[in-house]
Amino acid sequence: xxxxxxxxxxxxxxxxxxxxxxxxxxxxxxxxxxxxxxxxxxxxxxxxxxxxxxxxxxxxxxxxxxxxxxxxxxxxxxxxxxxxxxxxxxxxxxxxxxxxxxxxxxxxxxxxxxxxxxxxxxxxxxxxxxxxxxxxxxxxxxxxxxxxxxxxxxxxxxxxxxxxxxxxxxxxxxxxxxxxxxxxxxxxxxxxxxxxxxxxxxxxxxxxxxxxxxxxx
Ligand SMILES: Nc1nc2c(ncn2[C@@H]2O[C@H](COP(=O)(O)OP(=O)(O)OP(=O)(O)O)[C@@H](O)[C@H]2O)c(=O)[nH]1
Ligand SMILES: [Mg+2]
Numbered sequence: 001x002x003x004x005x006x007x008x009x010x011x012x013x014x015x016x017x018x019x020x021x022x023x024x025x026x027x028x029x030x031x032x033x034x035x036x037x038x039x040x041x042x043x044x045x046x047x048x049x050x051x052x053x054x055x056x057x058x059x060x061x062x063x064x065x066x067x068x069x070x071x072x073x074x075x076x077x078x079x080x081x082x083x084x085x086x087x088x089x090x091x092x093x094x095x096x097x098x099x100x101x102x103x104x105x106x107x108x109x110x111x112x113x114x115x116x117x118x119x120x121x122x123x124x125x126x127x128x129x130x131x132x133x134x135x136x137x138x139x140x141x142x143x144x145x146x147x148x149x150x151x152x153x154x155x156x157x158x159x160x161x162x163x164x165x166x167x168x169x170x171x172x173x174x175x176x177x178x179x180x181x182x183x184x185x186x187x188x189x190x191x192x193x194x195x196x197x198x199x200x201x202x203x204x205x206x207x208x209x210x211x212x213x214x215x216x217x
Contacts, residue, residue, distance in 0.1 A: 013127055016095035020102065020130025027107040030213040031115065033093075033129050035153055036137035038119030041163040043071045044196035045137055046114050050080055051199075052206035057111035057213060062101045064093040064118045071116060081105060092123035095130060112213055121150040133212060135159040140167045144174045147181035154182060159190045159208060166195040 024031050036042050043063075050059055060081040063072040072084035083101040085093060093115065105113070115131065117124040136157040138146055141164060147154045154160060160182060168175075182191060190208055194201035 013095050017128035017130040028217050029110050031113045031131040033115045033131040033134045035117050035124050037121050040137045040139040041196045042116045048196045048202045059112045060105050062115045091120045092127050093117050098129045121153050125152040133158040137161045137163050139164040140171050140173045144178040151185050154185045161192045165193045
């Protein structure tokens with residue numbers, strides 16, 4: 001006997017995500033779901049994005065981690081509201097978790113919510129969180145072959161950020177092969193090369209996000 005659990009779980013999630021999407025639209029808040037492996041630079045990229053956009057927009061962050069509140073603290077230390085969700089083992093965030101986090105945020109005064117999903121290139125791909133866009137980060141040390149091995153996450157993302165480009169000289173990363181794989185998997189994705197910790201390339205990424213936020217205001 002085979003029990004198919006995935007469909008009912010996703011249907012329940014999609015219904016809640018749709019409610020969230022309507023709530024976000026009503027308040028003109030742009031919501032970005034950021035996906036990537038552990039340690040690829042999600043929090044560093046969020047901090048760099050905050051630096052670039054904080055003078056123009058009211059920003060909040062929802063931090064998804066299996067345990068701990070290290071990342072939420074880093075965001076709060078910058079004076080930006082942050083809500084930590086601990087999934088207690090689950091490898092992705094779901095819409096009902098976002099609903100609980102959103103309940104403690106003041107949507108009326110926000111323009112942008114960035115969700116740092118749990119570090120994982122597989123599980124978060126299927127889960128709609130009511131976001132306006134999913135974006136993903138691949139960091140140079142992870143290797144240029146990742147689009148071929150984890151195609152789903154590259155296909156659901158409107159923007160693909162290649163982070164840690166400052167480490168290119170010490171890793172055997174074939175950027176041409178990487179770009180060719182992206183072209184094949186997701187030809188309309190916007191691709192950015194950044195080094196989150198020194199700010200290289202962050203401006204172009206922030207321009208993309210700024211345009212998206214303005215489009216829903
Ligand atoms: N050299 C270099 N290091 C970076 C860059 N971005 C992030 N790092 C470093 O990579 C490590 C992980 O960065 P985080 O931003 O914590 O990564 P994360 O994806 O949020 O990690 P988790 O939340 O634990 O999954 C830290 O030591 C960062 O300083 C970069 O552009 N260049
Ligand atoms: Mg992090």
